[in-house]
Amino acid sequence: MDIAHQIRDKGLKVTPSRLGVMEVLGQNHQAYAHADLELLFKDMDRVTLYRVLNDFEEAGLVHKIIDMDGVTRFALCKHSCPDTHHADEHVHFSCQACHKMFCLENVSSPVFNIPSGFKAIGQNILVYGFCKTCSAA
Amino acid sequence: MDIAHQIRDKGLKVTPSRLGVMEVLGQNHQAYAHADLELLFKDMDRVTLYRVLNDFEEAGLVHKIIDMDGVTRFALCKHSCPDTHHADEHVHFSCQACHKMFCLENVSSPVFNIPSGFKAIGQNILVYGFCKTCSAA
DNA sequence: AATGCAAACGCAACATTATTGCATTTGCAT
DNA sequence: ATGCAAATGCAATAATGTTGCGTTTGCATT
Ligand SMILES: [Mn+2]
Ligand SMILES: [Mn+2]
Ligand SMILES: [Zn+2]
Ligand SMILES: [Zn+2]
Numbered sequence: 260m261d262i263a264h265q266i267r268d269k270g271l272k273v274t275p276s277r278l279g280v281m282e283v284l285g286q287n288h289q290a291y292a293h294a295d296l297e298l299l300f301k302d303m304d305r306v307t308l309y310r311v312l313n314d315f316e317e318a319g320l321v322h323k324i325i326d327m328d329g330v331t332r333f334a335l336c337k338h339s340c341p342d343t344h345h346a347d348e349h350v351h352f353s354c355q356a357c358h359k360m361f362c363l364e365n366v367s368s369p370v371f372n373i374p375s376g377f378k379a380i381g382q383n384i385l386v387y388g389f390c391k392t393c394s395a396a
Numbered sequence: 397m398d399i400a401h402q403i404r405d406k407g408l409k410v411t412p413s414r415l416g417v418m419e420v421l422g423q424n425h426q427a428y429a430h431a432d433l434e435l436l437f438k439d440m441d442r443v444t445l446y447r448v449l450n451d452f453e454e455a456g457l458v459h460k461i462i463d464m465d466g467v468t469r470f471a472l473c474k475h476s477c478p479d480t481h482h483a484d485e486h487v488h489f490s491c492q493a494c495h496k497m498f499c500l501e502n503v504s505s506p507v508f509n510i511p512s513g514f515k516a517i518g519q520n521i522l523v524y525g526f527c528k529t530c531s532a533a
Numbered sequence: 534a535a536t537g538c539a540a541a542c543g544c545a546a547c548a549t550t551a552t553t554g555c556a557t558t559t560g561c562a563t
Numbered sequence: 564a565t566g567c568a569a570a571t572g573c574a575a576t577a578a579t580g581t582t583g584c585g586t587t588t589g590c591a592t593t
Contacts, residue, residue, distance in 0.1 A: 272560050272569060293550080304572050309551065314570095327520060329466045329579095331550090352514055361514075369506050371521075376528035377489055377498075383464060383522045384508075391513035409540060409589050430579080441543050446580065451541095466550095468579090535593085542587065551578075558571065563564105 269318035276303055280311050281320070281335075290324050290332035290351065290360040322347040326360060327387060334362050350384045356393035406455035413440055417448050418457070418472075427461050427469035427488065427497040459484040463497060464524060471499050487521045493530035 262281045263273045271277065279300055284291060296308055312333050315321040321333045336347065350366040353359075363386075373379050388394075399418045400410045408414065416437055421428060433445055449470050452458040458470045473484065487503040490496075500523075510516050525531075 274560070274570065276571080305550095306552085306573080307571055310570080325462055325464060325466050327462060329462050329468055331466055350508055350510075352510065352516075355517065363511065366508055366510065371487055371503055371523055373487075373489065373503065373523060374500065374528075376531065377523075378526040378531040379489075379523050380492065380525035382524065384519065385521075386508055386510060386514075386516050386519040388517035389515040391511075394513065394515040411541065411589075413542080442579095443544080443581085444542055447541080537592085538588105538590095540587105540589075542585105544584090544586100546582085548581070549579080551576100553576075554574090556571105556573090558569105559567105560569075561567095563566085 265320065269320060271314060271318060276300070276307055276311050277315075279303070280308070280315070284321060284333065284335040288334070288337075288362040288364065290334035290362060292326070292330050292332050294330075324351050324360065324383070324385070326353055327385060332360050334360075337362075337364055348381070350386055352390065353385055353387040354390035354393055355387055356389055359390060361390060402457065406457060408451060408455060413437070413444055413448050414452075416440070417445070417452070421458060421470065421472040425471070425474075425499040425501065427471035427499060429463070429467050429469050431467075461488050461497065461520070461522070463490055464522060469497050471497075474499075474501055485518070487523055489527065490522055490524040491527035491530055492524055493526055496527060498527060 262278055262285065266273050266277055266281065280296060283296065283299060293305075293308060293312065296312075297303075297305060300308065312321065316323050316333065320336060322336055324332045324334065326332055347362075348368045350363045350368065352361045352363055354361075368382055368384050371379070371382070399415055399422065403410050403414050403418065417433060420433065420436060430445060430449065433449075434440075434442060437445065449458065453460050453470065457473060459473055461469045461471065463469055484499075485505045487500045487505065489498045489500055491498075505519055505521050508516070508519070
């Protein structure tokens with residue numbers, strides 16, 4: 260399925276801004292910060308980029324991850340999620356050298372033994388260290 | 397050991413601001429946001445509060461956790477850590493109702509099976525849902 | 534107890550990130 | 564081709580965090 264269809268299937272209009280962002284996010288399993296994308300789309304208004312990313316998240320096209328330094332990042336949802344709840348229960352890896360964040364789609368989250376009384380709904384797991392490229396150098 | 401000694405042992409001067417913040421953080425196992433503390437210490441300057449928290453973190457008196465919404469929170473380090481590296485490898489729980497964050501000191505982090513090439517240094521684990529009080533209601 | 538000094542503080546200014554309102558433009562169904 | 568809701572650009576505003584600097588204060592020393 261091509262990008263335009265993915266966007267339209269979520270009830271969103273197909274625009275150059277949205278096509279561009281989707282194309283970049285689809286190139287790899289990385290999670291991009293707003294600042295990253297702003298550099299790639301210099302002609303796009305900052306506010307438009309915020310709205311594109313928010314709309315994508317609400318539509319379930321992307322998921323949001325908060326980095327250790329509080330920076331919000333967005334990555335493509337590889338699997339098709341139901342509209343009601345889209346879970347991205349995989350581990351994310353944050354490189355301390357190149358500051359890229361990777362979706363480790365194959366590393367799933369364990370179940371934690373939470374004290375009784377607490378009701379767990381979901382969890383965010385962030386492993387940090389050095390990515391393949393940076394640990395080779 | 398009383399609070400004043402804990403502060404002075406880290407090479408920091410004992411001041412009313414620092415005593416106040418330490419006392420609040422010591423009351424429970426919760427992680428407080430800057431905004432929370434600002435309400436509790438209305439006479440304290442915002443910048444001073446930022447500096448108190450940063451100094452405490454560098455001294456190893458508190459540890460920093462980023463909430464799911466990107467908000468920075470601080471909690472007391474219960475165990476005494478070495479000055480060089482202070483690990484807080486426990487799970488944190490974020491309540492979606494009251495927005496409090498709790499340190500689950502007894503729930504330790506598992507080891508993840510990261511793809512080869514990636515070098516893991518540490519990890520942040522955040523479980524979210526409803527805390528004891530809120531799930532009872 | 535008085536002194537001296539580095540550390541801590543208060544205040545103002547600035548930086549970054551994100552949101553909101555509104556007029557204009559555009560995708561797309563008709 | 565037309566009409567309209569959705570999307571965009573721009574300006575203003577909010578929230579969060581940092582930096583510089585003059586003043587105050589903790590505390591070691593005398
Ligand atoms: Mn992901
Ligand atoms: Mn903690
Ligand atoms: Zn890297
Ligand atoms: Zn709660």
